[in-house]
Amino acid sequence: MTIKIIIADDNSFIREGLHIILNTYEEFNVLAQVSDGAEAVEYCRKHAVDIALLDIRMTRMDGVEATKQIVASTKTKPVILTTFDDDDYILGAIRNGAKGYLLKNNDPERIRDALKSVYHGTSIIQDEMLDKIKTSLSNGQQVSGDAKIDTTLFTERELEIMACIAKGYSNKEIAEEMYISGGTVANYITTILGKIGLKHRTQIAVYYLTGKVY
Incomplete structure (x- = not known):
């Protein structure tokens, strides 16, 4: 397995640093470095x-x-890697289909694991960012579990899976937690997405925590 990656950052020092880090892992092949979104x-x-x-x-x-x-316009999976954790940027990236959102100060191993998860179909957003979204979208009041979602739309099993997604569990971890197959988890997620008109699992996490669709 070789995961083909490009790095887009207008800071050449950051670009080169990420290139060096990712090239230490045999599963990654950094194809190019570019300096802005248009080039990417x-x-x-x-x-x-x-x-x-x-x-x-x-x-x-x-x-x-x-x-x-x-x-x-492509089959590429975008992952946001930044030093900024501004709410508007997080929500904008999620709304536009980002498959991951990570802070640059992560350990290289965490970045590696996140990229591998995204490659294999699991969207990644860090707990710190979910907590920030949860707080800001509820006007400073913490949202607990499914307090603000329409629970009548979902079965008990679907709500359990949504809760696991909001905790950052991968499909494999959900399957192990609930003693069901990975395929069954994927089918549940597809059903949940269809019920609320969303495109990927990160949006499920945000919806579960805030009651808002992004």
Whole structure:
């Protein structure tokens, strides 16, 4: 397995550092470094890229807009990697289809594991960011569990799976927790997404924690 990656960041020091870090893992192949979102979109349209690591704040085109265009026109999975944890950026990236949202100060191993999870179909968003979204969208009042979602839309099993997703569990971890197969978990997630008109599991986490659809 070789995961083909590009790195988009307008800071050359960050780009090169990430390149060096990712190249220490044999499962990654960094195809290119680019300096803004527009270049990332153009590269992904012309090449087979598995994951685009995108900084949020870049000249010409930021990571949020680049995510939107990459998702719309390629099979590449965008992952936001940034030093910023601003709510608007998080929600914008989620809304536009980002498959992961990570802070740059993570240990290399955590970044590696997150990229592998995204490659295999699991969306990743850090607990710190989910907590921040939960707080800000509830006007400073913590939302507990499914307190603000319409529980009549879902079966008890679906609510349990949503709770696990909100805790950051992977499909495999949910399957082990609930003693069901990974395929069954995937089917439940597809059903949940269809009921609330969402596209990926990170949106389920945000919906479960806040009662809001993004």
